[in-house]
Amino acid sequence: MKPNYRRCVSCKKLAPKEDFLRIVRLKKSSTIRLDRGEGRSAYICPEIECLQIARKKNKLGRSLKTYVSPEIYQELWQRLKKSSSKNTKDDD
Ligand SMILES: [Zn+2]
Known part of the structure; x- marks a missing residue:
């Protein structure tokens, strides 16, 4: 795996x-945070499908x-x- 590449927990896509x-x-706790914090992390695409x-x-x-x-x-x-409101065009 390339450095700074991560895998989506849902679709398994690799991306920066x-x-x-x-x-x-967060480390040594079961507190869940978004974006910031030290501890075990999971990554997910900013896609409705992946979140579902x-x-x-x-x-x-x-x-x-x-528990999440x-x-x-x-x-x-x-x-x-x-x-998605920032980017309304669907030009993938
Ligand atoms: Zn995904």
Whole structure:
């Protein structure tokens, strides 16, 4: 794996870590944070599909080995909405 490349927990796509949303389980605790923090991290594409898969199959919870509350998923949804409103054109 190239340095700074990460894998999405849902679709397993490899991409530079900046392309992903980062979910962190803080060291020596089961507190979950987004973006920042030191500890075990999981990465997910800023895509609705990936978030749906992650929620349905508990991908984040499994990857981080702790319970990921619905609030965390809510927060991720909010991020998606914000970033997709910035870029309304569907020119992938
Ligand atoms: Zn993905």
